[in-house]
Amino acid sequence: xxxxxxxxxxxxxxxxxxxxxxxxxxxxxxxxxxxxxxxxxxxxxxxxxxxxxxxxxxxxxxxxxxxxxxxxxxxxxxxxxxxxxxxxxxxxxxxxxxxxxxxxxxxxxxxxxxxxxxxxxxxxxxxxxxxxxxxxxxxxxxxxxxxxxxxxxxxxxxxxxxxxxxxxxxxxxxxxxxxxxxxxxxxxxxxxxxxxxxxxxxxxxxxxxxxxxxxxxxxxxxxxxxxxxxxxxxxxxxxxxxxxxxxxxxxxxxxxxxxxxxxxxxxxxxxxxxxxxxxxxxxxxxxxxxxxxxxxxxxxxxxxxxxxxxxxxxxxxxxxxxxxxxxxxxxxxxxxxxxxxxxxxxxxxxxxxxxxxxxxxxxxxxxxxxxxxxxxxxxxxxxxxxxxxxxxxxxxxxxxxxxxxxxxxxxxxxxxxxxxxxxxxxxxxxxxxxxxxxxxxxxxxxxxxxxxxxxxxxxxxxxxxxxxxxxxxxxxxxxxxxxxxxxxxx
Numbered sequence: 001x002x003x004x005x006x007x008x009x010x011x012x013x014x015x016x017x018x019x020x021x022x023x024x025x026x027x028x029x030x031x032x033x034x035x036x037x038x039x040x041x042x043x044x045x046x047x048x049x050x051x052x053x054x055x056x057x058x059x060x061x062x063x064x065x066x067x068x069x070x071x072x073x074x075x076x077x078x079x080x081x082x083x084x085x086x087x088x089x090x091x092x093x094x095x096x097x098x099x100x101x102x103x104x105x106x107x108x109x110x111x112x113x114x115x116x117x118x119x120x121x122x123x124x125x126x127x128x129x130x131x132x133x134x135x136x137x138x139x140x141x142x143x144x145x146x147x148x149x150x151x152x153x154x155x156x157x158x159x160x161x162x163x164x165x166x167x168x169x170x171x172x173x174x175x176x177x178x179x180x181x182x183x184x185x186x187x188x189x190x191x192x193x194x195x196x197x198x199x200x201x202x203x204x205x206x207x208x209x210x211x212x213x214x215x216x217x218x219x220x221x222x223x224x225x226x227x228x229x230x231x232x233x234x235x236x237x238x239x240x241x242x243x244x245x246x247x248x249x250x251x252x253x254x255x256x257x258x259x260x261x262x263x264x265x266x267x268x269x270x271x272x273x274x275x276x277x278x279x280x281x282x283x284x285x286x287x288x289x290x291x292x293x294x295x296x297x298x299x300x301x302x303x304x305x306x307x308x309x310x311x312x313x314x315x316x317x318x319x320x321x322x323x324x325x326x327x328x329x330x331x332x333x334x335x336x337x338x339x340x341x342x343x344x345x346x347x348x349x350x351x352x353x354x355x356x357x358x359x360x361x362x363x364x365x366x367x368x369x370x371x372x373x374x375x376x377x378x379x380x381x382x383x384x385x386x387x388x389x390x391x392x393x394x395x396x397x398x399x400x401x402x403x404x405x406x407x408x409x410x411x412x413x414x415x416x417x418x419x420x421x422x423x424x425x426x427x428x429x430x431x432x433x434x435x436x437x438x439x440x441x442x443x444x445x446x447x448x449x450x451x452x453x454x455x456x457x458x459x460x461x462x463x464x465x466x467x468x469x470x471x472x473x474x475x476x477x478x479x480x481x482x483x484x485x486x487x488x489x490x
Contacts, residue, residue, distance in 0.1 A: 029157030
């Protein structure tokens with residue numbers, strides 16, 4: 001039997017609930033499958049153990065699994081079986097039905113005992129969907145019914161792991177091995193790592209939000225990126241299909257990878273925007289533009305384009321933009337003129353001492369240039385047309401904190417912001433106090449401003465004003481500890 005990998009560890013867990021950050025494992029089942037080098041039947045080893053979750057098992061979970069508090073009371077804790085679990089999963093593709101669930105719980109359990117854990121998880125739910133796209137269901141019960149698999153001890157770890165192994169064997173009876181391997185590769189996105197990188201370089205990268213930096217031979221990075229899943233995104237650069245010319249060049253130039261983890265996507269976006277502009281990586285041209293950013297203001301009804309860096313951040317309210325460049329702002333004015341019949345002369349897009357503008361000659365202007373439309377009426381229509389680009393006033397006095405919590409609720413980042421500028425991020429109370437007491441002056445960054453304004457407009461930026469007075473820090477940290485939320489992300 002030719003398997004898609006030399007060794008598989010088919011894993012199933014029973015737990016006290018569905019939240020990896022606060023629930024615990026009650027049972028582990030592993031079916032390890034090692035392929036036969038001669039092409040014969042693979043070697044199969046089964047192992048399972050109950051685990052003391054060190055917390056009560058909810059009655060509904062006890063009823064579902066049949067695992068009771070009395071059964072786990074004398075079972076080993078995860079710390080006692082952690083090394084054996086690691087050995088049984090070593091050098092294997094991690095296979096599970098809804099692999100994100102089982103893989104996530106194991107990562108948290110290993111983290112609690114201070115041990116790193118990484119693997120290449122393959123989700124058989126996704127495999128079923130890819131190979132049987134017309135099927136109605138892909139849960140374990142539906143898969144078992146579709147393939148005639150007799151499941152014994154359903155909702156027990158080893159019983160469910162055996163069912164997944166039976167599903168894999170059914171695939172090889174029904175589908176060509178090449179098709180299975182291609183589907184697995186697409187799901188795993190197995191990277192074709194450049195030869196100059198160590199083969200285990202992805203193992204230390206977490207499946208968590210953050211930013212990553214690729215380095216060549218020089219000390220400055222050649223590329224900076226961000227993702228809500230760092231390992232998956234980094235691996236995608238080396239997927240082998242070279243989805244972009246940039247990925248091909250990066251694979252040739254890269255020599256090492258560094259990463260920074262964040263609590264969520266907002267922190268990753270903020271960090272990326274600043275790093276790209278301070279370290280100027282060669283392959284991040286789009287985000288490097290900063291000095292050209294402009295805003296548009298109305299001076300007695302006439303548009304004026306100002307460099308954003310020449311406007312104090314607190315004075316941006318009421319302006320329009322920000323736009324990446326003067327050319328970009330003028331293009332917006334041209335678009336609005338076409339949509340609303342605005343006058344190019346009045347918009348400062350055309351310089352003409354007298355007579356109709358060119359758009360009026362084409363009957364695309366309502367006549368502000370010929371006196372047929374009063375200036376105040378035209379200018380009011382311009383204000384209405386520009387409203388979607390209006391920069392809102394900073395909604396709180398002074399600085400504010402945006403608290404971002406990771407999905408597993410084990411990391412909290414506090415972003416200090418003011419006047420649509422990011423002043424820094426703290427990951428603990430001491431850092432937050434120092435940041436509040438000596439914040440850097442606000443510095444306008446077009447990408448940060450757009451990001452914060454966009455989140456605020458969607459209601460996804462929860463601002464906690466920094467209280468004033470001698471007890472301002474204590475008051476703020478009290479609110480932080482009592483207010484638990486994760487800002488939504490785009």
